[in-house]
Amino acid sequence: MAEPPVRRRPRLGVFKFASCDGCQLTLLDCEDELLPLAAEIEIAHFVEASSDVQPGPYDLSLVEGSVSTPEHLERIRRIRAESRRLVTIGACATAGGVQALRNFADVAEFRATVYAKPDYIETLATSTPISAHVPVDFELRGCPIDRGQLIEVITAFLADRRPDIPDHSVCFACKRRGTTCLPVAHGIPCLGPVTHAGCGALCPAYGRGCYGCFGPSGSANMPAMIPLLRSDGMSDEDVLRFLHTFNVAKFAAIEPEREDP
Amino acid sequence: MPSATAPPDAGSTACVLDPEGIGALVRELRARGRTVIGPTERDGAIVLAELESADELPYGWGVELEGGYYRIKRRTDAAAFAHSAGPQSWKNFLHPERVRQWTADRAPDGGMTVRAERPEPTSFAFLGVRPCDLRAIQIQDRVMTGGRHRDDAYEERRTGAFLIVVECTEPGATCFCVSMGTGPAAQPGYDLALTEVVDGTGHRFLARAGTEEGADILAGLPRRPADDLTRTRAREDVEAAAGRMGRTMPEVDLRALLAGTLEAERWNDVAARCLTCGNCTMACPTCFCTTTEDVTDLTGDHAERWRRWESCYDLDFTHLPGGSVRSSGRSRYRQWLTHKLGTWWDQFDSSGCVGCGRCIVWCPVAIDITEEAHALHQESLDRQAGPKDETP
Numbered sequence: 001m002a003e004p005p006v007r008r009r010p011r012l013g014v015f016k017f018a019s020c021d022g023c024q025l026t027l028l029d030c031e032d033e034l035l036p037l038a039a040e041i042e043i044a045h046f047v048e049a050s051s052d053v054q055p056g057p058y059d060l061s062l063v064e065g066s067v068s069t070p071e072h073l074e075r076i077r078r079i080r081a082e083s084r085r086l087v088t089i090g091a092c093a094t095a096g097g098v099q100a101l102r103n104f105a106d107v108a109e110f111r112a113t114v115y116a117k118p119d120y121i122e123t124l125a126t127s128t129p130i131s132a133h134v135p136v137d138f139e140l141r142g143c144p145i146d147r148g149q150l151i152e153v154i155t156a157f158l159a160d161r162r163p164d165i166p167d168h169s170v171c172f173a174c175k176r177r178g179t180t181c182l183p184v185a186h187g188i189p190c191l192g193p194v195t196h197a198g199c200g201a202l203c204p205a206y207g208r209g210c211y212g213c214f215g216p217s218g219s220a221n222m223p224a225m226i227p228l229l230r231s232d233g234m235s236d237e238d239v240l241r242f243l244h245t246f247n248v249a250k251f252a253a254i255e256p257e258r259e260d261p
Numbered sequence: 262m263p264s265a266t267a268p269p270d271a272g273s274t275a276c277v278l279d280p281e282g283i284g285a286l287v288r289e290l291r292a293r294g295r296t297v298i299g300p301t302e303r304d305g306a307i308v309l310a311e312l313e314s315a316d317e318l319p320y321g322w323g324v325e326l327e328g329g330y331y332r333i334k335r336r337t338d339a340a341a342f343a344h345s346a347g348p349q350s351w352k353n354f355l356h357p358e359r360v361r362q363w364t365a366d367r368a369p370d371g372g373m374t375v376r377a378e379r380p381e382p383t384s385f386a387f388l389g390v391r392p393c394d395l396r397a398i399q400i401q402d403r404v405m406t407g408g409r410h411r412d413d414a415y416e417e418r419r420t421g422a423f424l425i426v427v428e429c430t431e432p433g434a435t436c437f438c439v440s441m442g443t444g445p446a447a448q449p450g451y452d453l454a455l456t457e458v459v460d461g462t463g464h465r466f467l468a469r470a471g472t473e474e475g476a477d478i479l480a481g482l483p484r485r486p487a488d489d490l491t492r493t494r495a496r497e498d499v500e501a502a503a504g505r506m507g508r509t510m511p512e513v514d515l516r517a518l519l520a521g522t523l524e525a526e527r528w529n530d531v532a533a534r535c536l537t538c539g540n541c542t543m544a545c546p547t548c549f550c551t552t553t554e555d556v557t558d559l560t561g562d563h564a565e566r567w568r569r570w571e572s573c574y575d576l577d578f579t580h581l582p583g584g585s586v587r588s589s590g591r592s593r594y595r596q597w598l599t600h601k602l603g604t605w606w607d608q609f610d611s612s613g614c615v616g617c618g619r620c621i622v623w624c625p626v627a628i629d630i631t632e633e634a635h636a637l638h639q640e641s642l643d644r645q646a647g648p649k650d651e652t653p
């Protein structure tokens with residue numbers, strides 16, 4: 001697409017849906033890159049950083065959070081219409097987040113238990129990723145997202161190239177950084193073999209099994225994974241709890257059928 | 262780089278080093294400006310890392326191996342090399358996981374400057390190369406420097422590397438170097454070869470040189486002439502190791518076996534178990550595949566090209582417009598096994614497997630290359646035997 005002869009900085013919008021703000025904070029956390037970024041891109045809408053909120057259109061919109069209320073449904077369509085590229089960031093926006101646990105329960109009951117005046121709460125029965133409602137140009141995974149990957153997505157956008165965000169397993173990163181495998185050498189349960197890389201295999205490097213915060217990899221063989229977790233000491237219930245966290249909806253969608261008693 | 266010719270009269274140059282002699286060896290190598298890499302115990306595994314002194318060797322540690330299982334355990338003796346292949350291999354140093362190849366800068370006037378990355382001069386000494394791993398290094402030499410497209414940076418690292426092979430006396434339950442013809446005795450290609458002997462007479466190493474530099478270094482160490490007892494014990498221990506392989510390959514032409522079983526049922530069976538996690542390829546000392554990574558900065562005025570390890574288990578490995586050519590786990594596992602045992606011959610005139618057993622140990626779900634090869638062999642025998650148990 002032809003750029004105007006006078007170089008105009010692309011306009012960035014950052015938007016929040018149902019989320020904890022942690023992924024947006026990752027952007028503010030890019031200390032070394034923030035000034036050069038501001039030179040290359042006009043931060044037009046980023047409520048967490050500035051109260052100077054500019055109307056659209058936006059060249060790049062980063063959307064955090066899941067679609068959780070009727071109001072969200074309308075708002076995400078508006079943001080999509082105002083955005084040239086729309087990138088969703090984090091487990092909430094790409095998978096529905098931990099709040100998607102309610103997709104597997106009775107939301108009216110939750111509402112009645114949690115809130116003093118349940119009538120004031122307007123909510124959808126499910127928490128869903130942005131891509132369930134509007135076309136999304138790229139999904140950046142993680143809970144929270146990785147700073148380096150966020151910068152990669154933005155620089156790739158500026159250079160008009162495909163971001164280099166592999167969707168292989170966390171194990172690739174373990175082997176590359178030289179971490180000794182936890183299940184093999186210590187019998188510690190780890191979701192790394194079915195989890196999307198991106199964190200640099202952070203948890204295994206500290207002796208903690210991967211808990212799947214980037215969601216399933218591009219090639220997750222769940223029926224092969226579950227027996228491994230079981231042999232590392234997890235009960236069926238433990239396995240479900242392990243999988244049903246930030247990316248519950250994504251893992252639940254590929255879990256093998258349970259042979260329940 | 263030592264040539265693959267027979268070592269100069271190994272018998273006559275043999276001598277015996279005490280553990281103090283190994284300490285002196287590490288000091289001498291470091292004094293010559295070499296970065297000494299060797300086994301050491303870290304986080305419950307015997308890893309390869311830089312050694313500042315021989316005290317960091319895993320004296321008294323052994324390992325217990327099985328498919329998907331690795332535990333270090335205390336030995337009753339103080340042997341330093343009584344363990345088999347760990348989580349890394351020497352390729353982590355000769356063929357590092359991520360290497361910058363060039364950088365490009367755009368000047369304000371639009372002019373471009375591209376600078377090829379000059380390989381850092383390195384001078385490794387690898388202490389404790391197992392015979393199977395020596396073969397793995399030679400296989401990677403063929404891949405990286407034996408063809409039309411040479412990898413200069415690899416060659417630089419490799420040419421500067423001093424290799425100290427330690428023969429195997431304590432094979433693991435996942436080892437099958439005998440089937441692959443790579444061990445447990447040292448074969449040519451080393452600078453120094455050691456055999457560790459621990460018995461009532463003491464803890465010592467039978468040492469011999471394979472190159473001039475090896476002989477030169479040996480000459481400067483506290484040592485004594487090789488006695489008959491040590492020679493005999495060293496030979497017997499290595500022979501006994503050959504008889505204690507935990508795994509075997511079927512005794513058939515593996516290349517023909519793999520070429521003839523491309524549509525075997527067994528591929529479905531293994532694909533159901535395979536996580537496609539890529540651990541086997543990353544742990545394998547001969548797997549060499551890489552991908553290209555182009556990095557730009559925010560201004561777009563600076564770009565870098567990097568090369569990083571890639572695996573045939575990655576969907577991106579065969580990504581073409583329209584998706585991955587090998588989208589099923591079946592096709593990706595089959596690619597791995599047929600390449601290791603079969604098509605490697607067509608490409609590089611050797612097997613791509615040296616029998617180190619790493620892919621068996623470090624596969625989280627214990628998929629076993631030897632078991633798969635046996636199963637493919639059995640299936641092809643059954644098929645040849647005729648349609649007696651064929652279901653309509």
Ligand code: SF4
Nearest residue numbers: 171174181182190192
């Ligand atoms: S520790 Fe976990 S993520 Fe790392 S290699 Fe092992 S299974 Fe994979």
Ligand code: SF4
Nearest residue numbers: 545614615617618620
């Ligand atoms: S295929 Fe397995 S046993 Fe063979 S060299 Fe590679 S890691 Fe070792």
Ligand code: SF4
Nearest residue numbers: 535536538539541624
């Ligand atoms: S064979 Fe094992 S290590 Fe290799 S990709 Fe499959 S599950 Fe992972």
